[in-house]
Amino acid sequence: MNLDGSAVLSASPEQVWSVITDPAVLARTIPGCETLEQVGDDEYKMNVSVGVGAIRGTYAGEVKLSDKQHPTSYVMHASGAGAPGNARAQVTINLEPADGGKTNLTYSADAVIGGPVAGVGQRMITGVAKRMAGQFFKAIDAELTGTAAPAAAAAAPAAATASDASLVAGGAPVAAAPAVFAGKAGEHVRTSGDVQSLLMGAVGGALLTLIGILVGYRLGRLR
């Protein structure tokens, strides 16, 4: 299944790149994101809950970046699974300067959907994906223009564990203290690095896109 789309964001490509690679920003702008966690070089884990029709459910996913060319493009490989189904995708992201100091972001995703969710029909899946992409870009734009309201405390369970520096997903030891970012909690948890977990949901392109953008964050970024 293919999904292509674009968005115009109110900042330069460099600014966009930096915002969309800020894990705390992402945690609160990805629709339904519950937790983010880095698990390796350019690799992340994430939990996202989706609430549309038969696609409703919580998805656990993994994302890996490649072909990074700051600040113009990269490719994201993602996979994820949840009770309603699973997905695998490859998304290419491009950032181009646009008039008025803005950025034209385009994404092109190629996805394979499996499990019960695959049975709901292409238009439903791409519809949900596009909607979530739209919500994400709108939230990102709000962050860029400084109009994002401080997020209310969310019930994200990960918030409780944010301070547990020893929490490591998958049990692999990580040199830098990993952090798990709360979705929508608005906490400015800065990490010593590349601790972002992304959740790859079964929801086609939108999540993949969001993840792809999120993964544009460069490793080793310290705050």
Added chain:
Amino acid sequence: MTTKLFGEPVRRREDARLIIGKGRYLDDIGHTALAAAFVRSPHAHARITDIDVERALDVEGLIAIYTYDDLTGPMAEPLPVLIPHPQLTAPRTNYPLARDIVRHVGEAVVMVIATDRYIAEDAAERIVVSYEELPVVVGVDAAHAAKAAVHDDVPDNVAARHHQETGDVEPALAASPRTLSFTQYIERSASMPMEGKGVHARWDADDRSLRVYSSTQASTSVRAAIAAKLELSLDKVEVIAPDVGGGFGVKIVHPWPEELLIPMAAIALGAEVKWAEDRREHFISSAHERQQRQDITVGYDDEGRITALDVRVLHDHGAYTPYGIIVPIITATQLVGPYVIPVYRVRIDSVYTNTVIVTPYRGAGRPQACYAMERTMDRIADELGIDRALVRERNLIQPDQFPYDHHLTFQDGRPVIYDSGDYPGLMDKLKTLVGWDSVDALRTDAAARGKHLGIGMALYVEGTGPGPYEGGHVQVLGSGKVLVSTGLTSQGQGHETAFAQIVASELGVPIEDIEVTTGDTRRFGYAVGTFASRAAVMSGNAIALAARGVREKALRIAADVLEAAPEDLEIDEGLIQVKGVPGTSIPLRTVAVLSNPLRYAFDEAAKQATQFTTHDDSKPPVAVGDAPGLEHRDYYSPLRSTFASGAHAAIVEIDPATWEIDIVKYAVVHDCGNVVNPMIVEGQVQGGVAQGVGGALYERMVYDQDGQLQNASYMDFLMPYSSEVPDVVIDHQTTPSPLNPLGIKGAGEAGVIPGTAAIASAIEDAVGRRISSMPISPTELYDLVRNPDSELTAVAAGRAGTGVMA
């Protein structure tokens, strides 16, 4: 001694449960199933440019949305052309969900699945489909003119040119003493069963099998279609027709898109899915029938004997041809009716229009054929000033001319050879029944009351019981219960009664012991379907043969036990006894037990069949070539169709102030060979007459020039109430069929066939104006009568001025 039930007016056994709400119709099944709703095209001809589902996503309870893009493999191909024919040169069928182009209002574009129908419709309403409209073709004349094409690659809109001829008609016409030509129209109507179409599907993921309930007339063939399209092995698909609330032909074409899409969704979602159409959907996405333009030229002599007949028809086939050209073929071959037509040529062009598809509706082309032939007879009579009955009598095939070969090829691919009949007999009985010769007195009496009275008649011959075959299975259980099954389906014809009567008569068991199952592929796998008045002929005979097989085996086993010869035995009330020796007997149920040699006795009765109770060392328990159990399966496959016949007459009174048309008498003489249940046959006739009256006076599909169906509801599509349908006086004639063991002919469609012709004739007789378009409403009649240019009949011109006739 029981009365043999064959031929008795046995009360219908299925009615008790159907009337008190214990029927099991499609919508009674699957209370927890997901529901489907469809987004259907609002345009008659358009290209789909976009499908936007965004707003539907917010509907809580939405599960899935499908369009053509979700169809894969055979599902992505067009629906099958069920009955190919060499003259169907440009067949076209639709896809289950529209692909790029929609060609009639109502074509399905998107399927929505949700937790219930209300939610599914809410979601469907929010889906926005964008269209680019294309030129629309409505009506046979516009299709013929072909200024626009329904299918791009069929620029003349002609799907088929059906052509049959029995000689050189043009020289024959040229040589005829007289000829006349005329054009007439008959309009679209539709089956309108009380219950619409519906499908319920359940996929068992564990053993990968599919069970589908469909309100269909052909469950066996739907099963094959679903297996093929969804790429399942046939043994993994079951299709059952539950109680069906009427079919009348519209449920014979298959697979409907929904019959494929609902199972597809059930498999994709791993859930039960159900869909039952609503009335508007039935109007715009089922099937219609009847519209034709007929151009007739007939040659005849001064006595009214036909010398040659040349008929050209434009037949409206709607947007697609999934059922092939069966309806026009039936028109072509049944047009000749009960008459000797020395030279006959018929050419029927099936044309495409941007309207709902045309597939059989009770009569399936015969009403149009009868209308053509009978109105021709009326005109000949009018020209010559001869009584309309007399002209017909002069042309009738005589009783000593059977079998009568018309040299035509019928819808089953076999010759049109009338096997038996007595047409002069029909005519005599009809004239007596309706009082044909004494109608002038009635006319005068009506005139005194200020009404115009007219009488009309129409005769028909109907080919029934086409093959290829049907089968029957009869089994007697140790409990005494007799199970009967056949593969074709029931829609209210009383099969559970008629077939039980046949078995009761053949086997000698009480009818209460018999249980009949139809239309279930789990019970009987080989079948064709219910259509063309064939169920009694086909399944009736097959079941009779199966019952005879059971009887033969039962007598054989009983003869052994009673130490008598099988020919000395008889079965009555479930008891096998030696004729004339009441004491020596054995119940049939015991024979059923004995027929299955047992090792294990599971009840008292079974003990009788166990190995230490009965055995003969010299023979194996089950003889070579025999089988355990008291059951038999048999098939009936006809050499060709068997031809029923009938004659109807109608007397109408017309009020010159309101132009209301009142049918004051309706007479039917009916010949369907041997009759299984005369009450059921009369019910069939009465029901058919209701549809005939509907078609003559009330029912038509009104499409505007943009292909919009303007009367897609019962508010505007007029169906007769019982107040509009006359009580029918019926007389019977019986010319048994020599083609099948029971001697029966079909009766299902007979009542509707001559309705339009007979009533047109009666109205014409009443008002003296030529009726050349049916149906006719009081308004149209009024316009016809006051229009100075409308054609007067010769008879009217002859009658001394009586008001409107002047």
